[in-house]
Amino acid sequence: MKKIFLVAALCLGATGCFNRNGVTSTAAPEPAAPMLIASATPTFRDVFQQGQPIAFDYRPVEGVTLDSAVLYVDGVRQSGTDVAAWTCALPMSARVGRYAYRIEAFSGKDHSTKVGEFTVLPAHAPIEYTCEVLDTYPHDRQAYTQGLFWHDGFLYESTGLKGQSSLRKVELTTGKAVRRIDLSPDYFGEGIALLDGKIYQLTWQDRQGFVYDFDSFQQIEKFGYGTEGWGLTADGTSLYKSDGSEKIEVLDPNTFKRVRTIEAYTDKGKVEHLNELEWIDGEIWANVYGADIIVRIDPATGAVVGIIGFPGLIKRIDRDATTDVFNGIAYDPAAKAIYVTGKNWNKLFRIRLIAE
DSSP: OOOOOOOOOOOOSOEEEEEETTTOOOOOOOOOOOOOOEEESTTOEEEEETTTEEEEEEEEOOTTTOSSEEEETEEEEEEEOOOOOOEEOOTTOOEEEEEEEEEEETTTTTEEEEEEEEEOOOOSOOOEEEEEEEEEOOOOOTTOOOEEEEETTTTEEEEETTOOOEEEETTTTOEEEEEEEOOOTOEEEEEEEEEEEEEEESSSSSOOEEEETTTTTOOOEEEESOOOOOOEOOOSEEEEEESSSSEEEEEEEEOEEEEEEEOOOOSSSSSOOEEEEEEEEEEEEETTSSSEEEEETTTTTTTTTEEEEEGGGGSSOOOOOOOOOOEEEEEEEETTEEEEEEEEEEEEEEEEEEEE
């Protein structure tokens, strides 16, 4: 919820207030619009599931008779202008997350608005998976992995930390970078994605992204964004960006404007700390920062449809003082191969999912 700050102007003298030009004004302020609705439901504490009917109701201020009222949910006007309550049946395909609504009420010449919000959760619990390690490959221990993807037989990797951030083309079998550029020491590299022959790379708190020619790694463009940069992936048309919360922004790759926002929720609540992203067979796979899990997200609704646990995977690497958290997902669609690693891990793994 946005906070509304009221600024009080200090008036000098009994005759009025000074305006910008130093001239006094005695004009009386316009009266505030009367409140017509005392309360409304649902409230921000109320939780529903996909497919569940939601009853919207309100109580007029005592003594007020309403002529009509209109309901808007997520900015979309609902049918009817009756003063009675509304019931909206959410489809099973409804997006999950927080919803905002408002009720526009009318009485004679008076009009006022009452706003509210509620949360919608997935109708089904996510499927839980563990993994089997099929192959193990070397990985550069100095690579603080922030972004990872696979293309035409090579891994492409973005590494972080100021003074150590880079963009790399990496051989799978050796873990060696066959092409690399280093970012300015001022930048902390984050997620990367490939789209239309270009590599897009985020930075963390600088809110600055870079676009490179795929073949040469030559920087061809910069772009800005309004939140921190964490993970990035693409579906062949749009970019998907995480910022460490439960939200994933869908961006237009030409204008970098937000098209819509996905909120990741299970049937229990929101999943925060979404980090590195990968587009896999129509789903968004996301590392959860600080946890040895990957969540599989339906990009249409935000529902978490699967949770993959990686217990003990970190025990398979040779840990030292630099070893950090599990992070990094790459997918080879031709071979249906899934690769995972971590920050400053010396190994990368090809895995297979096992449903529990």
